Amino acid sequence: MGWLAAGDGYEVALMEGRVVARSTSGRAVGRQLKSLPKTLREHPEVDRLRRLAEWLDRHAAACVAQVDTWMVSSLPVPTGLLARVWPDEAWQAALRDLAVVGDDPDEVGFLRDATASGELRVVNLDGETVRLSPETVTLPHPVLLPDLDDLREFAADLGVTQKVEQIHRATWLKPAEVKVGATQVTEFAGGKYASRFGLAARATQLGYKVSGGYATCRVRDAGRVVEAAVWIGEPYWDSEMETGNLTWHDQEGRSLPLSEVGPVAWSEGMRMAAALHAGRQIEEGA
Incomplete structure (x- = not known):
């Protein structure tokens, strides 16, 4: 200007x-x-x-939020759409250097450019700049990326920085076996806060929705919408509070057995629960 x-x-x-x-x-x-x-x-x-x-x-915050939604849900994004928004600096900052996948799910590259003709230029894992023009691309959630550790190492060598947290996003892999009939994870329960207000404030600050007595995170996983929820106490409760168990529900509000929770919903739910637990009061000497 x-x-x-x-x-x-x-x-x-x-x-x-x-x-x-x-x-x-x-x-x-x-x-x-x-x-x-x-x-x-x-x-x-x-x-x-x-x-x-x-x-x-x-506008910049809205661009980052939208790209984060595409990434977390691994939604297919029209290549033509990326080409149209790329000249906008805010969109470009949100998209640049994200790992993308085109027609071949095994071919991952870091997005570097999108031309007006709808062609994407990406740096592949051989360090070569290649051109892609698929109808759609996905910005995969990191838990779905193969060889994530190798990808992180390559990104460091390449000097990749991402506006939207993707390859360095904290991830949790779902155990190969879960208890039959189990519906909740207790690993991050019991994190003490001085008040329910402080716990709710941390959830909001982290970008999670607070609804009733829960902090929630909605994710589209394998074609269906799943909501992870952590109990944080009734809104009117104004004394010491602890983080509760982590659960998942479908769009109808049905509690999902852990065996039905997909890898992305699992990772994002655990990420939320861990972040809330990390803000707990730490006793001296503990």
């Missing part, structure tokens, strides 16, 4: 999310100022740029 005239002797612009000014007269002409002069702080152009910055922040 270019410089805009604002008041006598100044121009303003939006740089790296903040409004900056420079002088257009005197000895400091063309020099960017360390702070906004007092006379500009309420100027209409400055106010407009501040509101634009706020909108850009919301």
Whole structure:
């Protein structure tokens, strides 16, 4: 964005999310100022740029949230859609360097570019830039990626950084065998908080929904929607509280046996429960 005239002797612009000014007269002409002069702080152009910055922040957050939803649920995304949004810097930042899979589920690459013609350019695990033009791609949840440890090592060598947490996302593999008829995991229960309010606040801060007495996480896994839930206490409870057990439910609210919980729903539910437990009060000497 270019410089805009604002008041006598100044121009303003939006740089790296903040409004900056420079002088257009005197000895400091063309020099960017360390702070906004007092006379500009309420100027209409400055106010407009501040509101634009706020909108850009919301837009960037919305892009990250949408891409995170695609990734967590491993939803097929039209290649043409990626090509259309790629010129937008916020979309590009959210998508760049994510591991993608096209027509061949065994061919994983890191997304580096999307052309107007709908062609994707990815760096494959041989370090080569290849072109893909499938009708759709998926941004797989890391628990579904084969050889994840090798992929993480390669990403480190390549200098990959991801705006949306994917390959370095904490994952939990479902045990090969679970107790017959079991419906809950108790591993992260018993994390003490000073109040239910503090526990609910941590859940919200982490991006989880708080509904009634539960912190919840909804995931699309293997074509169906599953909700993981951790008991955090009744809303009106205002004293010490502990994290409860982790359970999963289908769209009809039916409690799922652990044997029916898919790998993504399992991993995301355990990730939520572990994060809530990690915020617990730690007793001295423990």
